[in-house]
Amino acid sequence: MHDQWIPVDARENDLSPREQQIAERYAAGCRYQEIAADLHIAPSTVRTHLATIYRKLEVSSKIELANRLSGIAAAPRSHVDHAAIISDLALSLEEALSREKALSEVLRIIGASQGDLNLVMPAILRHALDLCDAEFGILFEYRDTKKFKASFTLGIPTAFQGWLDDSGTFSVNDETGLGRMVTQRAVINIMDVKSEALYRTDDPLRIATADLGGARSFVAIPMLAADRLVGAFTIYRQSVRPFSEDALRLAQMFAAQSVIALENARLIGNSGHPV
Structure with missing residues (x-):
């Protein structure tokens, strides 16, 4: 039986309604392009919002984001963490992994x-x-x-x-x-x-x-x-x-x-x- 999805309180975590929409879609596995089409905004705007979301929720991965949206508290972080830098690096890493996955998928399709x-x-x-x-x-x-x-x-x-x-x-x-x-x-x-x-x-x-x-x-x-x-x-x-x-x-x-x-x-x- 799957756990019930409990949306995170936007006011408690200082997420705007738009950020809440983007966070939920991204955590669910949607790509930038899909979120942008759904919300009628540019993919680059999705990326900008996500950087802010990661910083506000103090998460550094899509898994952590999904956990926070499910109501699981964030793990304690060191005082030396710099939220803005961490959020940008986390998104950059996920984007790099997406690129590698896309190129691997294309090569697989070509081969088959x-x-x-x-x-x-x-x-x-x-x-x-x-x-x-x-x-x-x-x-x-x-x-x-x-x-x-x-x-x-x-x-x-x-x-x-x-x-x-x-x-x-x-x-x-x-x-x-x-x-x-x-x-x-x-x-x-x-x-x-x-x-x-x-x-x-x-x-x-x-x-x-x-x-x-x-x-x-x-x-x-x-x-x-x-x-x-x-x-x-x-x-x-x-x-x-x-x-x-x-x-x-x-x-x-x-x-x-x-x-x-x-x-x-x-x-x-x-x-x-x-x-």
Whole structure:
């Protein structure tokens, strides 16, 4: 028989109603992205609230948080503990463990997929969006001479998805994020797609990205197999929140996993087995 869940008294522990909501969801196993969607806030806001919650409740792990919410008193702490530092370090550790778990899960899916990209790519995009705090993502396959096709998407607004479907394989302007990525073979991190001069032209991709997709901050990561460009791994935020170096490193790891999946599918296809 399970113990009855006894919500912690918000007034006793000085948690606001919003902090109480976030604490309960996080302790129950929800990810930042899930909590954010449920409460209609940004994932980064969830993280900020959690740091405050950990400090207020003097906990340093999700298990301790669940115990406190169940009414179990916190263990005595040394006077040398600094609550703000401990709460941030605890969350950072949990986030690092989440990253390791996500990457391990992606590799497991790739290994078991038998080259089925429809199993692999949604999982990669889901983990990337969650850990990189982005609203939607697109995996573009590179055709040739600056031509792309949106082969896999996740979380994308319906209007933008429709535009990509109708466009099929399309050419990109040299000034677009994808065009610059092809030329430079480097990560293109755009602070605000609407602030660039390209948005004030009639470039169809930029207009569709901003107006149909609602994208503001955006990053395009080249997917390279040796020196060969095979695609672009792109993630988008619908507010002006440029991607940090940490987020870019994470996105690059997921882009690398996408290359592994694509090459694995190609090898299986060439060997005569169904992809």
